[in-house]
Amino acid sequence: MKNNLKTMNAEERAEANRASFESYSVGRSAEELKFSNTIPSKFRLGWLRSRAGQASPRQMIKSKCQECVGYEEVVKRVGGCRSTICPLWTERPYQNDEADSDQE
Numbered sequence: 001m002k003n004n005l006k007t008m009n010a011e012e013r014a015e016a017n018r019a020s021f022e023s024y025s026v027g028r029s030a031e032e033l034k035f036s037n038t039i040p041s042k043f044r045l046g047w048l049r050s051r052a053g054q055a056s057p058r059q060m061i062k063s064k065c066q067e068c069v070g071y072e073e074v075v076k077r078v079g080g081c082r083s084t085i086c087p088l089w090t091e092r093p094y095q096n097d098e099a100d101s102d103q104e
């Protein structure tokens with residue numbers, strides 16, 4: 001049985017993501033679900049896990065930073081963030097952009 005996303009084909013990955021989205025959507029308010037549906041699918045699972053309290057602090061920070069830059073050019077914009085007054089700044093992801101980029 002294939003259970004690693006990297007070994008799945010596109011159809012299997014889409015089905016696994018759909019099942020995960022449904023699983024982590026349980027208990028979310030209508031407002032949260034409406035917002036989550038605006039998040040590009042590659043970032044949505046991290047956000048849903050964070051809201052469900054089932055993500056690491058690192059993932060939660062990553063989700064916030066992804067949202068902060070509007071889910072556009074995430075690696076470049078978060079890694080190059082200059083908002084040093086932000087309380088998350090020292091912990092933001094993608095500071096070593098190549099090392100983190102596969103986790104986007």
Ligand code: SF4
Pocket residue numbers: 064065066068069077078081082083086087088089090092
């Ligand atoms: S560290 Fe930068 S990208 Fe992350 S939340 Fe703060 S201002 Fe936004």
